[in-house]
Amino acid sequence: MNSQTDALLSVRNLVKNFELRASSGIRKTKRIVQAVAEVSFDVKVGQTLGLVGESGSGKTTVGRSILQLIQPTSGEVIFEGQDLTKMSFEQLREVRKQMQIVFQDPFASLDPKMTVGSSISEPLVVQGVSGNHEEKVAELLDLVGLASDHAKRFPHEFSGGQRQRVGIARALALDQKLIVLDEPVSALDVSIQAGVVNLFADLQKRLGMSYIFIAHDLSVVRHIADQVAVMYLGKIVEIGDKDAVYRNPTHPYTKALLSAVPLPDPKVERSRHRIMLEGDVPSPVNPPTGCRFRTRCWKATDLCASEEPQLVVRSAGQQSACHFPE
């Protein structure tokens, strides 16, 4: 994790708090959502970091903070050696040409009144890129497996899978080095999802960009990622090489999460041991002291309430934050 040599992106101690203004009686109270709490990780050149965890764990906030779409409360986002959090607006505009984000909902991310071609070339226009945009659009459509005459059509004329391809073409318009994919296949049928996942893999092989792949579907992440980070209530509880984390999870939450995923095999499903977690994820407004997972953890002791566990190396390329690792 510390080797900076081949890291395209290094996130260090990233914190994002949201202030909720709620009025209770006459007094205005300020409540703070600790959406992301001291998160650090690297993304290597040409590799994929999978970011998993239950909803509300802070995955989207991490993604948006990296692109400076929201301003982190503190911490560093170092992209190719430069800290984005300290950049001027003008400087950011330049580096933003190299990063993009793709969202889950292919409907919401495309303007219904714009042809698909204009949507795809929009980033080129915004960034003031000169040259033949029509040709570039045709090339991008071809790259994502659509025909060049699709450029003249409108989003409603496309199926969900096709719309997601358009969103990807748009994200690729500026030869990105980093693409944050926020639940990019969650809205698609598995039969369609498989093609989009293959497309991500192919594009990475050809163009060499890095991905942060955010998803709640752990099987898809296992397929596409090189490293995986597991988040719980704003914290990374386990991070490491995909195979290590999936084969030998060392944090109780990772273990429980993996055991809850339904596998498409009746014999396996009916014979395997499942760890049932009680209750739901607590509120990030007042997260539990010590280990944030302790209220649902079957191993928790007094120590877990009083002292926050730090990320500790468990095996080569694998760290987890637990006082009583598996």
Place this chain on the structure above:
Amino acid sequence: MMSNSVLQIRDLRVTFNTQLGELKAVRGIDVDVEPGQILGVVGESGSGKSVSFLAAMGLLPKSATISGSVKLDGEELIGAKRKAIRSVRGKSLAMVFQDPLSALNPVHRVGDQIVEMIQSHQDINTHDAEKKAVELLEIVGIPQPDERARQYPHEFSGGMRQRVVIAMAIANNPKVLIADEPTTALDVTVQAQILEVIQRVQQTFGTAVVLITHDLGVIARVADSVNVMYAGRNVESGSVQSIFDHPSHPYTRGLLSSLPHEGIERLQPIAGFPPNMLAPPSGCGFAPRCQHATESCNVSLPPLTPYDDLFTSCICADELRIGRVS
């Protein structure tokens, strides 16, 4: 097919009158739900899973034209008087949906809503109904059910709300519980809890369950038998083991092999996308995406045909089964 079904559907057809023309959502399906069993219904989105069972519940809008037969314990529901259907709905036949809030009244305490559900079908005084409501909340695993009964829906988390809705659905000890994507909006650890609740209801009360889902892992975990739907038809049905062991319809096979699993390099999507049900193909609905399709597939809809322990609607199922083609 067996005849001791508690819910028996024959040649059910649903057509919606839309501005763009007639949308053929369900095109002749047969369903048999055995007492005390869990039937999993899986398929592409838009394949008619929800509409089929909304039709059985008498919950479709006026724009729907319905034909065929739906018998609950031998009693015909299609064409039955409104009053007769209302006495069945919520009593012998109950349904829960993906969004529990759609079934809950935000301004009433959850306990009162369960009481109302009990009293609308049973002659029972309020005191006893209240006691029963608390018991039901306990059965679905809600801690401190006494206190929780006095709370409002917004005071519950998503998973707890889904439990409340299940408690309401089983309030009158239905013969069949239809659960339409009940865990789709939930995190996997909460999904595991809800699936356990559904299994507990089935085992404790002998309730038959129809579990509609797009997740083959969920099917593998809890279903006894499976119906696979595509383009308004049942394309394959059989025991859960037979569906996973030797799927014989090209769609079932495609669906299973499009899933990510350990050790595969590349996912296998199903090419193309589902047909427009305003103008469905004249023959097999899957033919436009099927790699085995021949001229004859486009001639007429292949009927569900028995092959050992499976019913498959594909003219080349026989060859697929014995592995002459892959």
